Amino acid sequence: MSIWKYANPAQFMRTTDGLLPWLVGAAAICCTAGVVWGFLTPDDFRQGSTVKIVFLHVPAAMMAINIWVMMLIASLIWIIRRHHVSALAAKAAAPIGAVMTLIALATGAIWGQPMWGTWWEWDPRLTSFLILFLFYVGYIALWSAVEDPDSAADLTGVLCLVGSVFALLSRYAVLFWNQGLHQGASLSVQSGERMSHVYRYPLYLAMLGFFLLFLALLLIRTRTEIRRRRLAALQAREMRA
Amino acid sequence: MIALLLRDLRLATRAGGGFGLGVAFFLILSALVPFGVGPDRATLAPVAPGILWVGALLACLLSLDRLFALDHEDGSLDLLATAPLPLEGTVAIKALAHWITTGLPLVLAAPLFGVLLQLPGQAMPWLVVSLAVGTPALSMLGAFGAALTVGLRRGGLLLSLLVLPLYIPTLIFGAEITRRGAEGQATATPLLFLAGITLGVLALIPWAAAAALRVNLR
């Protein structure tokens, strides 16, 4: 049996039905533990207690990008192999990605406030996330605007492909536009500087927690979409008959 | 292909075609900005490159929702899709017609609006060059957005939402060329980037737009 059997809606529902409680539990535990542990870490000698924001900002930012990549892969699977669940999974993932981007943006802006003295700074990283957010919003808007599900899946798939190229392009354009005057303290954690164990392990745990949270939400939302589609399909069939 | 281009140009210039609306919009924008930020040369000159580029972007958006929608409504799009022309070619030609009726007038009129916004004289050639290199990409990306939203009843707002993020790289490099031109710096790097983006867009986007059109036609 190939992995494609899970692309069958009924099979997907059966499999996730058993998997979901475990996933939800694991996500809840890891998320809570990671974030609480992060909140309890000692202050950084340079950044003071603001270092605690890392445990939200970094996992959210990581997921914001990863979810777009996942949507790109799901869209490609839909376009190439025509697996309907794949298209619905891409649709289900978008709002999660948008919220993750929003968290990354909000925590980034709040974190920067004491450093930069302003609530918003056109820092290349923050700007890139703002652009990514715009792409998420456009993607979600297109899904909701097109009534026919087959057309909507195809059109959003094409948009996701083109959007991926332009999101990447914008990232480099933004670097060119504002060469990161704020690479200092606020971003040291991400830029490969050696991080003390005190911060590293709770961060890993929070990352795992956010990833599991995404998976759990993705499965639930995909199941929602499948049920909605099934209802619409049954109604369409009755109308035709 | 020539026939399609000529028809689109003729339709744009006939009554109700909306030729010149983009330039008029651009003029109004350039006239309004000083009312908002004040008439000082010192405040206007630094923001002029950005205003002019954002203005060009918005003027380009104005007529986009009609690019395929009119042909979709009256059935021409079905007929064009069955014509010997590949749909990719149709998209490219219609984007070219959009550029000639919207982008080209903007390029030619831009120095005038540069004067209104106190753009330094030495930046004028760079403004024209950057717009000439960048606006074809705007039209082609707009055609992609128009192809995505062609079947929708209220596609106009969605079109802006989808297309404007795609304009970001073009805007960044285009405005940067003009800004560097105004400050007398070297403009080669952003100009090359801008040209690269435009060429890439012109080469690849017709396929994406044609794919979207095919989906909307069935």
Added chain:
Amino acid sequence: MSLLSVHDLAVARGGLRTVEGVTFALEAGQALILRGPNGLGKTTLLRAVAGLQAPVAGRIEMREDTVAYAAHADGLKPALTASENLAFWAQVFGGGGIDRALAAMDLTALAHRPAAALSAGQKRRLGLARLMVTARPIWVLDEPTVSLDTASVGRFAQMLAGHMAQGGAALIATHIDLGLPQARVLDLTPYRARPGTRATRPSGFNEAFA
């Protein structure tokens, strides 16, 4: 080889198959009239033959660029005159003979009037005259006689007969009698898709999830 042959065709609208198992062939000089109740999928079938949408199953065999399609919308630009509209489509399709086409649908007197000033029936006639300038052998027509008066229907039947005499063929969905004795009639009702039968590949979301 026939101009057009369709094997075991199934088409879908709104993600549900409408007709399936449709098989027919069209030779030069033949006309085939499709009949069936509203909503059966005649339009969808014609669009599939015209290449505007992919069939769910089956094959459509014909040479490339042989179909001229005419449906409810005539593809006319109101700002252009009747002859300009025709000339444009003649150029796009690489055909010619605008004057002949205008004469065939009795539009010569209206040639220089903008399409916006034509009545619904006149627009329809212009839309049908377009078929003649496409220089394509297979005409795929979806309710071609809508808003035509009796005289115009007769003129259109003449035009069709002339087209077939020159080795053309026509696939027509219509409810009225066109007065074409040589035309065959295919009733699509027996080909209605049955929802219960599982296709090897779902035609869309509505079939994949039902």
Added chain:
Amino acid sequence: MIDLGRYATTVLMAYGVSIALIVGLVWQTVAANARARRALEEHDRHG
């Protein structure tokens, strides 16, 4: 209670906003799922 020092508002605001967003997303997800499930069950009963 741990001492957050002079950045207390900043840190608490970041956590507050993030947790509010996540809770909102989870709530919306669960509510939509329940609604879809109910709608389908309703249909199965009457349809």
